[in-house]
Amino acid sequence: MEIWxxxxxxxxxxxxxxxxxxxxxxxxxxxxxxxAAIAAACDASLEMQFLTFAIVTIIALAGVxxxxxxxxYKGGEKVATNASAMIGKxxxxxxxxxxxxEGGRVMIEGVDxxxxxxxxxxxxxxxxxxxxxxxxxxxxxxKL
Numbered sequence: 396m397e398i399w400x401x402x403x404x405x406x407x408x409x410x411x412x413x414x415x416x417x418x419x420x421x422x423x424x425x426x427x428x429x430x431a432a433i434a435a436a437c438d439a440s441l442e443m444q445f446l447t448f449a450i451v452t453i454i455a456l457a458g459v460x461x462x463x464x465x466x467x468y469k470g471g472e473k474v475a476t477n478a479s480a481m482i483g484k485x486x487x488x489x490x491x492x493x494x495x496x497e498g499g500r501v502m503i504e505g506v507d508x509x510x511x512x513x514x515x516x517x518x519x520x521x522x523x524x525x526x527x528x529x530x531x532x533x534x535x536x537x538k539l
Contacts, residue, residue, distance in 0.1 A: 402432030402444070419463045426459060427452030478529045485525050485539065492518040492536065501536055510534040 409425035430451030431444045439447065484503050488510075492499030498511035501524055512518060513527050513535050524536040 397435070398441075398444070399432045399435035402428050402435055402448075406432060419460045419467075420456070422463070423452050423455035423460055426455040481526050481529050481534065483526060485523065486536075488518045488520050488522045488524060491520060492522075492524075498533065501534060503534070508532070508534045510536050513537045 406425045406428035409421050409428060413419070413421040413425060427448045427450075431448035434444045434447040481503065486501045486503035486508075488499065489502045489507065490500035492501060492510050492512055493515070498509055499518070501508050501510040503526065509532060510524070511533060514537065516538065518524060518536070518538055523539040525539055526534050527537050528535040
């Protein structure tokens with residue numbers, strides 16, 4: 396079997412692997428293998444085939460990957476996740492909260508959190524609050 400067929404098979408396998416991954420990096424390797432297949436079909440030496448593979452892969456990483464990412468990951472609405480998802484949530488003070496480091500406790504969506512106030516104001520039990528910041532597991536809240 397001709398060596399260029401091995402490069403084509405490698406390109407196809409890498410393309411299939413890309414279907415199961417995200418990020419468009421493996422597709423660049425597939426494109427590089429396609430370039431090496433062309434070099435092999437033109438009777439290039441094995442060293443030239445690998446050099447072609449490397450150069451075409453680098454060019455694909457620099458040029459094709461950003462284009463693909465832009466096309467497939469268009470803007471859209473950003474969804475807050477993890478800690479940033481807490482900002483803007485509303486809850487109720489369940490243990491007096493003040494501005495010092497000890498703070499108090501607030502209940503946000505059924506979960507009890509340690510909290511301090513943004514402006515140093517003391518908030519009594521039952522006060523409705525909104526989360527304005529988060530630092531580790533401590534929420535900074537303000538009165539509604």
